[in-house]
Every structure is written in structure tokens, then in C-alpha cells.
Amino acid sequence: MAIKPEEIKKSNIILCEGADCKHYVISLLNAFGAEDERFKEYQAMNFGGINELRKYLPNFVNMEGYERVKTITIIRDAEASAESARKSVIDSLNEIGFDVPLQAKAGDFHRAGARTVGFLILPDIKSGSEDGTLEDLCLRTLARASDADEILSAVNPMIDRLKLKRPHKNRLHAYFSLTDEYVALKIGEAAAVHAFDFGCPEILELKCFLSRMLSAGIE
Amino acid sequence: MITELYIDNLRCFRDFTLRDITPVVLVSGRNNAGKSTLLEGVFLLFDHADPGVFFKLNAWRDNQMIGMTPQLLWEHLFSGMDMTGELKVEVGKDGKRLTLSLQKDGGTAVAALESMANSPLPLPAAVENLYPLKFSYTHGDYEESGRYVIAPTQSVGVECTPVRSVRPALEHMYYISQSVREPANVISERFGRLMLADRKDRLIEALRFMDDGITDLFSIMSGGVNRVYAKTAGGVKMPLCVMGDGINKLLTTLMCMLDAPGCVLLIDEAENGFHYSFHKKFWNLVFNMTKETGCQVFATTHSYECISGAVEAAVDGKNSGILSCVRLGPDKNRKITPHVFSGESLAFAVEAELEVR
Structure with missing residues (x-):
């Protein structure tokens, strides 16, 4: 099958950690775009794993279409340390000359020449200071919260007892597997079929941030 | 170099x-x-x-x-x-x-x-x-x-x-393209030099990567023209010029590099004539020949498969250091500027399926 490489098609780019995050963000943008056409000016791209951003960015800036890019938003997981994640993103941006202040915080944005760059560290959209991952954010923003509570209250003791390496992933996918609608779906696929409440306060924080980035890119 | x-x-x-031009350079970019x-x-x-x-x-x-x-x-x-x-x-x-x-x-x-x-x-x-x-x-x-x-x-x-009477000599430079076929006598003469230098077997070994039915090469004068022939499986003797574009392009590439160590090859649309499955083998041969003969290769391409093949060959042969890809494109002032992917960056970009053409 012919490869269809990823191109830069729009001027506002969200670089996402992994395919799941990318497809989740695509669903978010589709939901936001239904109410506000400006969100259709965003494109989500996948930069790979947490350690691949510093290799990805030098290639990204060499791609056709980069000359038209006005805003770059990076979304990645905090994993075990939100502070390490913050520093890693800043280092990766500065290695290719974006000159982001070392004390820059998640949720802020910075002018870097002709472009505006910003980043979010999940799961905490507002401050980026909480350890965890996209799955934690997803668990907090499930659309059918009451059903989820019932299911999770049954599976959580088992997950806690097993002392799994990535319990947040296990919890979310355990929830999916105990529903008819979301069983066997990945995060991005579940997002596309409205597994998550995109109108909840936390997601609205994300919407505000992306809206501010768009405005900053126009100035 | x-x-x-x-x-x-x-x-x-x-x-x-x-x-910082490398020994092997892929040149990509849109038409014009x-x-x-x-x-x-x-x-x-x-x-x-x-x-x-x-x-x-x-x-x-x-x-x-x-x-x-x-x-x-x-x-x-x-x-x-x-x-x-x-x-x-x-x-x-x-x-x-x-x-x-x-x-x-x-x-x-x-x-x-x-x-x-x-x-x-x-x-x-x-x-x-x-x-x-x-x-x-x-x-x-x-x-x-x-x-x-x-x-x-x-x-x-x-x-x-x-200013001085003797112009310094330069390395040979060859242009290889689907639209340009060298005259038969030029190819034959080059082949003759390779035979004298005992490089024929090396040439056959490399050609067999494309067609393992080739068992021998020789030159024959026929109709007043000297041509290179291939002996194939079953003993058939066939002039190479009537075999496919791919084998002729491969032959020209290899012969130039073996005959003129240190030469510069300019290959236009490197993917032409090659099935997608051959790209990795071709670039593997080019990398090995480059290291063996000190030649330099500039190759234009539109093909992601060609680039992927070059990257795979470079990674497998630990040749990423001698490969780069230069994407030509206009900046916002319409000035053509180079966007350079090192071998290592290119490997990442291809694995991530990023558009580098």
C-alpha cells in the first residue's frame, strides 16, 4: 500500500504525543469547530513518544508548509513528573531556536519570531502541574459519569490489587470494555463517538487556551 | 568531494x-x-x-x-x-x-x-x-x-x-537520467577499461542484485557498433541496451563509479526505471560504491519509496552519516531555500511518515 506521509496543511498546528492523543484532539477540534469555525484552522499532528519530540521538531521545521505555520501547540503527558515534562518540552523547543524562557509554564504562550508557541501538560489543562496522562483526563471527563462511577467502583479494587504499571490506562480501558458502545475502542475512536464530555469545565479550559493561541497567531 | x-x-x-554537503545527497521538492x-x-x-x-x-x-x-x-x-x-x-x-x-x-x-x-x-x-x-x-x-x-x-x-597555462583537472562528472542514454561505444569503452582493471566480476555481482539471471557480461562488435551484452540464465546473450531501463540505469551508475573513482554522479529522478522493491538494494549498492570509490552522488527524486529505500539502506548499512536529503522550496519571499534533513533526521522523518518531498 502506498505511504501517505503527513503534511503540514494548516497554519495552526497541535503537536500531540502519540496517535491516541492526536485522534482525541481531532475529535475535540471537530466538536469545537462545529460551534466556532476558527477551530477548523487547527491541524493535529503526531510527534511520537515523549522522547521523540526533540527529534521530531527539527524535521517539522524543514517540512513544506512550515513557512505558513503561525502557531504551534504541544500537548504531552506529564507521566511521572509534570515538572520534568515541562522542562523537556522547553528544551526541545529551544534546541531548534524558539527561545522559550526556561521558567515558562504550561498554558502560557510565547512569541518566537513570527510564530507563537505554547504547550499543555496533561492531565491538568489549567496548570500542567499534575502527574499523570491523557487517560487520567479522559477518566475525569467521561460523558456518562454516573455509569462510569458504577463500573469503576467495581474494577478499581482489582486494578489497585494487581499493582499494574500503568493503572490509568487499565482503568480507562476497563471502563470501555464494560460498555457496549466503547468496548475495544482506542481513546481517539472513543472520543469520536462522544465517550467524553467536551463541554465540561476542564475541556473548556483547553478550548480557551486554543482560542487564545489562534488570536495570538493573528496578531 | x-x-x-x-x-x-x-x-x-x-x-x-x-x-555541509554529504557524499550522497537526495534532492526533493515540488515541480519547478x-x-x-x-x-x-x-x-x-x-x-x-x-x-x-x-x-x-x-x-x-x-x-x-x-x-x-x-x-x-x-x-x-x-x-x-x-x-x-x-x-x-x-x-x-x-x-x-x-x-x-x-x-x-x-x-x-x-x-x-x-x-x-x-x-x-x-x-x-x-x-x-x-x-x-x-x-x-x-x-x-x-x-x-x-x-x-x-x-x-x-x-x-x-x-x-x-592566468596559468594549466587548468587544474577536475573529477569526472556524469549525468544519469531516463531521457539520456549514452552511446553504445561509450558504454563499451568504459566496460573495456573495467575488464582491464579486473572489475568485471564486481560489476556482474552488483547487477545480479537486480537480475540474478545475469551470469556474464561481454562486449561484441556487431553492425559496426560495439555493444555490451549480458549472458542470462539459459545461455541467452542479449544486448543490454534492449533490456529494461532499470538495468541500464543501474549499469551506468555502477560503471561510472567503478571506472572513475572520485567522480560526481548527478542522477535525475533516481526512482525512474526501478520497481519499488529495488530502491533499498540500489541505494545499498550506491552507499557501498561511494565508500569504495570515493564518488559523490546528487540524486533528485519525487518518490517517497525512493527516499524510504535510501533511508533503510543507510540505516542497515550504518551509512546514515553519508546521506542527507535537501528539500528545495520557496520561502515567504519566493526565494528557493534548502531545507536539509541529515541522514539521522531523515530516518526519523520517514519512520514517522512525515512529508519530506
């Missing part, structure tokens, strides 16, 4: 600089981004002493129009076809700088012509003042200057005034 390239006022190139022009610029510098260089450049572009015009001869090389500005090509090579500059000349008197090249097409009978194009060339401390003129004998000649 060419390590730097500067081009100004050559077609779409204005003030264009490329540094200047991929073939970059190769032509390098060739023009290396082959400027031959007044027939302009005919060669036209032949590569398949300019087979009836009747030659000044526009087709050398005006088209200049940006905006304006010959009043200076066209410049400069390379950094082995610690020295080589520079060629061309510009329209107003003079009319012609001194002794150093060499002539017959035009393949009738030249215009009435051309303003011999239509001279002046040039200057430097190679380290060596300098020369002169003019190309349209001579009355339906040819282009060059008159040259060297």
Missing part, C-alpha cells in the same frame, strides 16, 4: 547556499522547485571548458525544437532570462573554491577559439555580434576568463585566457 554549493541568478536560484537546475548548475561549473555544455544541458531537457535560438542556447539559464546580471555557481571542494560566472558580453572581436562544439540544430544566421557570453572561472589560485561565441560554422566556440 563537494562540501558547499552557492548559486546565484541561475533560473529559479537567487543567492542560494548549501553547506529547481531540483534538476541544481544538478545542471553543478554540471555547468565542472564542464564549462567544453562549449558543447550548453547543448548537453538542452538535450537533458529534451529541447529538440526546430532551430536553435539564443534563448535556447544560454539565455534560459539566467533568472528571468536576463543576461545582464551575473550568473554564478561556486563550490567548495577539497579545501578549495571553484567559481564560474557568466554574463552577457558586449564585445565583438574574437581571438583564437580554444575549442568548438557543433550545434545539433541550425544556429540562427543573424545573431547580434556573435552573441558572446563571457565567463570567468577560478579554481583555488587558478584563474581564467573567456567568452563563448556562436561561430559562423554552425558551432559554439570558446576563447579563453588563462
